[in-house]
Amino acid sequence: MDKESNFSEWYSWIVKEAEIADIRYPIKGMPVYRPYGFKMYKNLMKYLESLLDKTGHKALWIPPFIPPKIFAKETEHLLGFEMETFKIKKESSKGVEREFIVRPTSETPLYFMASLWIDSHRDLPLKIYMTNTVYRCETKMTRPLIRGREILWNEAHTFHSSAEEAEKQMKEAWDIYENLFDELCVKDTYVIVKRPEWDKFPGAEYTTSADAIMPDGKRLQIGTVHFLGQKFSKVFNIKFKDKDGLVKYVWQTCYGVSMRLLAYVISIHGDNAGLVLPFLIAPIKIVIVPIWYNEGEKNMVLNKANEIRDKLINAFEEGSLKKYKERWLMDNLENEIIVDEREDKKPSEKYFEYELKGVPLRIEIGIRDLIEGKLTIYRRDKGEKIKVIEEELIERVGDIIEDYYNVLRNNAKMFFESRFKDADTLEDAVNYVNSGYFVRVPFCSVDKDGEECAIKLKNKYKIEVFGTNYRKEERPKGKRCIICGREAKYYVYIGKSY
Amino acid sequence: MDKESNFSEWYSWIVKEAEIADIRYPIKGMPVYRPYGFKMYKNLMKYLESLLDKTGHKALWIPPFIPPKIFAKETEHLLGFEMETFKIKKESSKGVEREFIVRPTSETPLYFMASLWIDSHRDLPLKIYMTNTVYRCETKMTRPLIRGREILWNEAHTFHSSAEEAEKQMKEAWDIYENLFDELCVKDTYVIVKRPEWDKFPGAEYTTSADAIMPDGKRLQIGTVHFLGQKFSKVFNIKFKDKDGLVKYVWQTCYGVSMRLLAYVISIHGDNAGLVLPFLIAPIKIVIVPIWYNEGEKNMVLNKANEIRDKLINAFEEGSLKKYKERWLMDNLENEIIVDEREDKKPSEKYFEYELKGVPLRIEIGIRDLIEGKLTIYRRDKGEKIKVIEEELIERVGDIIEDYYNVLRNNAKMFFESRFKDADTLEDAVNYVNSGYFVRVPFCSVDKDGEECAIKLKNKYKIEVFGTNYRKEERPKGKRCIICGREAKYYVYIGKSY
Numbered sequence: 001m002d003k004e005s006n007f008s009e010w011y012s013w014i015v016k017e018a019e020i021a022d023i024r025y026p027i028k029g030m031p032v033y034r035p036y037g038f039k040m041y042k043n044l045m046k047y048l049e050s051l052l053d054k055t056g057h058k059a060l061w062i063p064p065f066i067p068p069k070i071f072a073k074e075t076e077h078l079l080g081f082e083m084e085t086f087k088i089k090k091e092s093s094k095g096v097e098r099e100f101i102v103r104p105t106s107e108t109p110l111y112f113m114a115s116l117w118i119d120s121h122r123d124l125p126l127k128i129y130m131t132n133t134v135y136r137c138e139t140k141m142t143r144p145l146i147r148g149r150e151i152l153w154n155e156a157h158t159f160h161s162s163a164e165e166a167e168k169q170m171k172e173a174w175d176i177y178e179n180l181f182d183e184l185c186v187k188d189t190y191v192i193v194k195r196p197e198w199d200k201f202p203g204a205e206y207t208t209s210a211d212a213i214m215p216d217g218k219r220l221q222i223g224t225v226h227f228l229g230q231k232f233s234k235v236f237n238i239k240f241k242d243k244d245g246l247v248k249y250v251w252q253t254c255y256g257v258s259m260r261l262l263a264y265v266i267s268i269h270g271d272n273a274g275l276v277l278p279f280l281i282a283p284i285k286i287v288i289v290p291i292w293y294n295e296g297e298k299n300m301v302l303n304k305a306n307e308i309r310d311k312l313i314n315a316f317e318e319g320s321l322k323k324y325k326e327r328w329l330m331d332n333l334e335n336e337i338i339v340d341e342r343e344d345k346k347p348s349e350k351y352f353e354y355e356l357k358g359v360p361l362r363i364e365i366g367i368r369d370l371i372e373g374k375l376t377i378y379r380r381d382k383g384e385k386i387k388v389i390e391e392e393l394i395e396r397v398g399d400i401i402e403d404y405y406n407v408l409r410n411n412a413k414m415f416f417e418s419r420f421k422d423a424d425t426l427e428d429a430v431n432y433v434n435s436g437y438f439v440r441v442p443f444c445s446v447d448k449d450g451e452e453c454a455i456k457l458k459n460k461y462k463i464e465v466f467g468t469n470y471r472k473e474e475r476p477k478g479k480r481c482i483i484c485g486r487e488a489k490y491y492v493y494i495g496k497s498y
Numbered sequence: 499m500d501k502e503s504n505f506s507e508w509y510s511w512i513v514k515e516a517e518i519a520d521i522r523y524p525i526k527g528m529p530v531y532r533p534y535g536f537k538m539y540k541n542l543m544k545y546l547e548s549l550l551d552k553t554g555h556k557a558l559w560i561p562p563f564i565p566p567k568i569f570a571k572e573t574e575h576l577l578g579f580e581m582e583t584f585k586i587k588k589e590s591s592k593g594v595e596r597e598f599i600v601r602p603t604s605e606t607p608l609y610f611m612a613s614l615w616i617d618s619h620r621d622l623p624l625k626i627y628m629t630n631t632v633y634r635c636e637t638k639m640t641r642p643l644i645r646g647r648e649i650l651w652n653e654a655h656t657f658h659s660s661a662e663e664a665e666k667q668m669k670e671a672w673d674i675y676e677n678l679f680d681e682l683c684v685k686d687t688y689v690i691v692k693r694p695e696w697d698k699f700p701g702a703e704y705t706t707s708a709d710a711i712m713p714d715g716k717r718l719q720i721g722t723v724h725f726l727g728q729k730f731s732k733v734f735n736i737k738f739k740d741k742d743g744l745v746k747y748v749w750q751t752c753y754g755v756s757m758r759l760l761a762y763v764i765s766i767h768g769d770n771a772g773l774v775l776p777f778l779i780a781p782i783k784i785v786i787v788p789i790w791y792n793e794g795e796k797n798m799v800l801n802k803a804n805e806i807r808d809k810l811i812n813a814f815e816e817g818s819l820k821k822y823k824e825r826w827l828m829d830n831l832e833n834e835i836i837v838d839e840r841e842d843k844k845p846s847e848k849y850f851e852y853e854l855k856g857v858p859l860r861i862e863i864g865i866r867d868l869i870e871g872k873l874t875i876y877r878r879d880k881g882e883k884i885k886v887i888e889e890e891l892i893e894r895v896g897d898i899i900e901d902y903y904n905v906l907r908n909n910a911k912m913f914f915e916s917r918f919k920d921a922d923t924l925e926d927a928v929n930y931v932n933s934g935y936f937v938r939v940p941f942c943s944v945d946k947d948g949e950e951c952a953i954k955l956k957n958k959y960k961i962e963v964f965g966t967n968y969r970k971e972e973r974p975k976g977k978r979c980i981i982c983g984r985e986a987k988y989y990v991y992i993g994k995s996y
Contacts, residue, residue, distance in 0.1 A: 024614055025607070026565050027598065033610050035556035035626070042557060053830045058533035059540060063648050064562075064631075065584075067524050086563075088585050088600065090635065100525065102586065113530050116522055122842065128533070133562075137588065150561050161601070329829055332551045344620065 080202020193467030213276030217436025275358025527647035578700020691965030715934025771854025940986030
């Protein structure tokens with residue numbers, strides 16, 4: 001399947017064939033996530049949760065139903081989400097109907113509770129997270145992991161005693177997310193933008209987002225961090241008594257990473273033969289395929305295969321590969337390093353399957369290897385076979401793991417850099433975007449003042465203004481807005497979006 | 499708070515004060531699970547999931563909304579759950595309403611999907627699990643963890659090529675659950691019963707359940723395993739081509755453990771001072787409390803406390819306590835073995851808090867201990883302080899851990915055995931039940947034939963027939979049913995229930 005020439009078809013193919021999701025579940029935008037796909041997601045979230053735990057975030061659980069009066073407290077938030085919520089209607093015995101909102105996100109119920117929990121500066125900072133699901137009644141075309149009516153994600157919410165501390169928290173959030181991105185070999189393959197005023201999260205002071213480029217040139221938001229300021233704390237009455245004895249409203253941030261990140265990782269690393277998985281999320285890290293042609297060979301080869309497997313497991317448990325066991329939070333090596341003993345499949349069929357499923361390393365053992373004391377390691381990243389002496393296996397596997405990280409990281413970065421252009425005129429910008437690029441252009445304003453230009457760009461060319469560089473101030477000198485021709489105060493990133 | 503004399507009050511108190519759940523969330527039966535309580539639940543589920551993973555179960559994710567036509571396929575199942583479901587109503591742009599059921603359990607959507615996945619005997623056995631939430635519109639009094647409208651649980655579903663294999667799977671399910679119960683120090687503190695015909699899971703051939711006794715004498719179901727036979731596979735058309743070339747319906751089982759198990763563990767081990775947690779689920783396993791009276795002491799004591807903590811962490815990472823790190827699946831030692839350096843709390847206030855929160859071990863270090871090279875270990879199980887020489891700390895902690903397990907296990911078993919009676923007459927049986935006992939009585943029948951007697955027992959005395967011993971055939975000889983006086987074919991367990 002050709003990823004370059006028809007990404008959309010490739011994506012549908014990989015989601016189905018690699019058993020990531022099954023779209024036959026009969027509700028629009030709500031696929032079933034199958035064991036292979038769901039395991040990748042679990043591995044990703046387990047790693048994210050461990051980073052959140054280590055930085056003092058605490059997990060909790062809030063019901064997915066929200067009483068309307070709580071949902072409606074913050075007006076911008078309400079207006080931003082109201083149209084796309086699902087509603088629960090319940091008739092009581094007295095014939096009265098009660099209605100609940102199915103959460104599209106958890107700010108309102110959580111902040112209602114936080115106002116009951118926070119009392120003093122000693123209760124702050126409070127950092128909370130939930131790995132849960134949210135529901136949005138999407139009208140656009142849905143696609144597994146990318147856009148659906150059920151979104152699996154992790155949302156974090158923090159409460160602080162000062163604006164400075166909340167701003168600092170945003171840095172911690174980005175450090176956590178970039179640690180995760182790095183482990184998935186996609187670090188620095190996105191721009192962290194500050195969204196324009198007209199496109200921020202409903203209820204936020206401002207929104208920052210890691211905007212990545214999918215193989216079809218479209219923008220995918222793989223993580224967002226919002227500065228909420230005191231907007232929610234004022235409506236939900238989240239106050240604390242400060243050290244100076246005064247009662248103040250808390251400062252807040254919230255941030256999230258969803259299954260979209262998994263869609264991105266699949267899409268960016270995958271190739272025409274199937275998935276190419278980073279070790280962290282691979283359900284199977286190493287598969288050993290024994291090759292035999294008769295019963296005599298079979299026993300010898302199977303024994304050797306299992307011996308190699310034990311040796312590998314031991315190296316992860318106690319030996320030189322132990323650091324990876326800890327890094328990848330492996331707690332079930334028996335399922336992650338396996339021997340494929342199936343007799344109803346030929347080795348070539350097994351190879352095809354593991355290619356498709358993106359298993360990082362495959363070790364092949366035939367009778368000749370066994371006699372020579374050698375093994376063949378196949379690397380999914382480079383599609384390369386390497387003969388190694390059995391004694392050197394563990395050491396070589398360690399080397400290959402490190403190199404595998406490098407290959408995935410470099411390929412992803414090269415792709416990102418190759419899809420990046422500057423343009424100073426509307427014509428160039430539109431041409432580049434239509435050829436699948438992210439384009440940086442001079443723009444009049446990212447306040448309300450610039451919205452009209454953004455609307456023109458969107459209506460006429462279906463191009464969106466993603467925002468300004470959040471990390472580095474990029475101000476054009478003596479340039480003109482590509483739309484209105486007024487003096488350009490900002491460089492903004494533009495492109496197509498899902 | 500007195501657990502013995504007023505369990506109900508004690509339970510509400512512990513749930514609130516130990517920050518397990520917050521019932522102020524404004525939807526009946528849907529509390530918020532706070533970080534301390536939710537961490538216990540996560541630890542419990544992580545352990546259960548690792549057991550399921552090791553036995554070939556695979557996690558997946560199914561949306562919580564079910565189209566009514568799928569929900570209605572199995573008639574008994576529909577009738578069993580229909581009245582207590584929440585419904586989503588969605589108006590589409592064309593004004594047409596679509597309605598979905600919010601899942602009360604996942605048989606129907608999963609079995610719809612399984613019929614698309616299972617094709618050949620090579621696809622079997624298929625073992626699936628989900629750690630998710632289900633929703634039931636309870637009308638009875640709700641109580642955090644015990645009975646609510648949102649239930650957090652783990653449900654497993656298996657598909658087999660023969661009845662024998664499915665029956666064998668039920669044994670595996672009970673082995674897994676009893677491994678979990680054992681780790682929570684509650685093994686053998688329940689009867690595994692086979693429910694009478696009139697009280698089985700809607701759609702099952704038969705139901706087995708671990709029925710435990712809460713401190714108030716009421717039965718709590720802490721795990722259930724159902725034999726579904728071919729009832730669902732026939733309506734959902736889940737067929738496979740067997741080795742003999744014939745197309746057959748699969749045989750199924752399903753089983754679940756919910757947050758009720760956590761309610762039981764809290765209730766059975768807790769005491770008047772608060773929680774007494776098994777190590778597995780304790781969010782904090784060991785807390786070190788430094789004690790100082792002036793600034794000079796402070797530094798010395800804090801340094802020593804942190805040195806002890808590092809030593810403990812090291813012993814869990816690499817030393818003699820490593821087996822516990824693996825057993826408890828600890829992946830964040832920094833949060834699980836802590837030094838409480840807070841200066842705004844006195845040591846006695848800290849002790850009170852850790853008592854309440856059930857931290858298994860507390861180590862106290864004051865200046866005198868430091869000079870003597872000694873430490874004080876406080877065991878939450880026995881409420882006992884032990885002086886130990888610093889050099890022997892790790893070894894002693896290891897001994898205490900083992901003994902802590904024993905103490906919790908023995909106390910729980912003693913409680914269970916003390917609440918167990920045999921009775922041959924209705925009068926005795928009712929008296930015992932009303933005094934908080936589980937009672938074994940001779941009963942006419944557990945088929946439809948005996949239902950009338952069960953109804954009488956329930957209507958007149960609010961006593962329920964839990965079922966027969968699933969593991970051991972217990973047949974009375976020459977005894978009479980305590981209700982109708984006919985010959986008793988079975989011994990059944992009876993009592994009050996939540």
